[in-house]
Amino acid sequence: MSGAAAAGPTGPHAVAAIDLGATSGRVMLGVVSRGRIELIGAHRFENRLETREGHLSWDLDALWAEIQHGLSAAHDLALVRGLPGLSSIGVDSWAVDYALIGPDGERVGEVIAYRDDRTDAVADRLAETIPATRQFALTGIAQQPFNTLYQLAADDRLADLPAGTTALLVPDAIGFLLTGERRTELTNASTTGMLAAGEAAWSPEILAAAGVDEGLFAPFIAPGEVLGTVRPELGAHLGIGEVPVIAVGSHDTASAVLAVPAREEDAPVAFISSGTWSLIGLELAAPVATEAAHRAGFTNEGGVDGTVRFLKNVAGMWLVSESIRQWEESGARVDLDDLLAAAAVVPGNRFRIDPTDPQFLTPGRIADRVRDAARPLGEDEFPRTPAELVRCILESLAETYRDELQAACRLARVALPDRLHVVGGGSRNALLNQLTADALGIEVIAGPMEATALGNVAIQSRALGAVPDEPGAIRHLVRASVELAGFTPSSGGQGER
Structure with missing residues (x-):
């Protein structure tokens, strides 16, 4: 399921912003009322790097456990404020890192971190096939050793992946855990070094040079579109119900x-x-x-x-x-x-x-x-x-x-x-x-200091119909908040x- 959200709340409503950073994460409750956003911290947690299977990796299982705790806490905070719970959820995180999700929904290996040394010299090797100047002309992205392009070129797991495996950037992987839907959000996709500049399409020339099959990626989704709803059994377990999950600017x-x-x-x-x-x-x-x-x-x-x-x-x-x-x-x-x-x-x-x-x-x-x-x-x-x-x-x-x-x-x-x-x-x-x-x-x-969470909350609110879908409306809401x-x-x- 994806597409625009249905007409949403006309009165006060609450949404959850999952905001993951490279050292810590948090779930914020955003209450939108009378043309203002109020942010309330629901749960903050550490984001840990560990060496696993010979690579510096993120503990995605620990992050997922903390996120679930945070969503329940955000729901409870909404109830305390007299609201009926969460109207939607949005996820943003750092860029470039990805999880490999097999056809049965199980993760294939670890989520290797951009700080891992597996990409050492990969950019130089790839430049022998497609020069750095050509890469930039095609994608507009500066060549950084940690770009997803170089991570995939160095990923020795790709040769033996089960058919139907998908590479999902970190916020897309969290969205999959929430809904079971596989999508690639466009703002984060743009950071990979593989998206054609100014387009919602992968660059065939870049993928071919890196030996990456376009079938590894899920269909695109744009900020403001509905990814899906929280899986029924998960919504019941967390006590939040089948809440819509809306794509935000996930970078x-x-x-x-x-x-x-x-x-x-x-x-x-x-x-x-x-x-x-x-x-x-x-x-x-x-x-x-x-x-x-x-x-x-x-x-x-x-x-x-x-x-x-x-x-x-x-x-x-x-x-x-x-x-x-x-x-x-x-x-x-x-x-x-x-x-x-x-x-x-x-x-x-x-x-x-x-x-x-x-x-x-x-x-x-x-x-x-x-x-x-x-x-x-x-x-x-x-x-x-x-x-x-x-x-x-x-x-x-x-x-x-x-x-x-x-x-x-x-x-x-x-x-x-x-x-x-x-x-x-x-x-x-x-x-x-x-x-x-x-x-x-x-x-x-x-x-604002909490700009990321405010942007996350604002795009959800617009998708729900609580903010006008017109130029400048979100920034007007932020200025008022x-x-x-x-x-x-x-x-x-x-x-x-």
């Missing part, structure tokens, strides 16, 4: 960008999905699959309603959190808010690093690496205090954001927008937001317009 960044609280005059929308890493770019109507974009390291990921997220993945608060971890391992007690407050008052523009330097990708003594890499802009030799070091990191990040957003605009041939929207956990970092406004010379709008903070460039801003 978490797709849901997060959907919840950017932009207005129509903001087009094209400039955004940063900010957390451990920062995804910075533009929301466009069509991909930018030029060789210049390829050389610059940008990628084109599918968004909700046929949009394209033209973006680059750059360093984020990882450098700060890893520095704090080093200091705490040395016995110091560090409070992030206190550290940021101290960084805000120390003199600025004294040091710089390149946050994209590969030396910062791996964990371990990051504070020492930042100090050693810091380039003095004046007479000081290196950052001597944690506050000075964090100030160096944040100023360097802000300048990187400036350079990458300006590059995105040049490549897309659009003017620099009047404002930049920062969503996700990093939107709470007032110092970084102000430094970014100063560097770019444009306004920064910070929030959250408090935003604005940061205008100070008089010393460095932006170029």
Whole structure:
């Protein structure tokens, strides 16, 4: 079963957003009432990596058990609020990883993680058959060693799969466990390195080069379409009934960008999905699959309603959190808010690093690496205090954001927008937001922090008929649901317009 949802609730209703990250997961209850979304945490849990069958893998069985617990908890929370339970469920997660589901519904082997080393050198080998420039022209996706394309090319299980086996990306695999239906959601499919740029179709040339049969994949489903209903025996076991499961922007960044609280005059929308890493770019109507974009390291990921997220993945608060971890391992007690407050008052523009330097990708003594890499802009030799070091990191990040957003605009041939929207956990970092406004010379709008869950809930609500199916309606709903903070460039801003 798939297709549009039937006309849905006209009054308050509750939906469950299953949101899986690479280190943790959660089930959120979204209550939509009087033109606003209220988010309530139902259940949070750890996401664990383990070595199984010789590969670094996700414990999908543990995730599934936690998800079931979370759905029951979300249902109970809805009842407490006087609602009749859940009206629907949506699932989003990280990208690129997949489960192999046999014809009988049993999983074939483990869900191998993108951090596993099986893809080492695979991209280079595949480039001998189909050059990287050709891959980008066909798909618009930057070549990353963990792309699903390279994982499948390295997967020695494919040669012996039972007929009828399907490769389902992680949120699609959860959808299968919920409903028994096999589908491939388009926003996540776009990240695989195999989907034709701007199309709802696999690239035959890419699949042929990798030796992957198109029959391995399930039919496509778009955000807002109904995947199916919760299996009767599962719904009875969880006490939630046969609830519709609606496809959302199942790549978490797709849901997060959907919840950017932009207005129509903001087009094209400039955004940063900010957390451990920062995804910075533009929301466009069509991909930018030029060789210049390829050389610059940008990628084109599918968004909700046929949009394209033209973006680059750059360093984020990882450098700060890893520095704090080093200091705490040395016995110091560090409070992030206190550290940021101290960084805000120390003199600025004294040091710089390149946050994209590969030396910062791996964990371990990051504070020492930042100090050693810091380039003095004046007479000081290196950052001597944690506050000075964090100030160096944040100023360097802000300048990187400036350079990458300006590059995105040049490549897309659009003017620099009047404002930049920062969503996700990093939107709470007032110092970084102000430094970014100063560097770019444009306004920064910070929030919402819970963008992924809001986007997940909003697309479900639209599918249920509770949100108008018209341009800008979801973003209007988000703006009505959250408090935003604005940061205008100070008089010393460095932006170029």
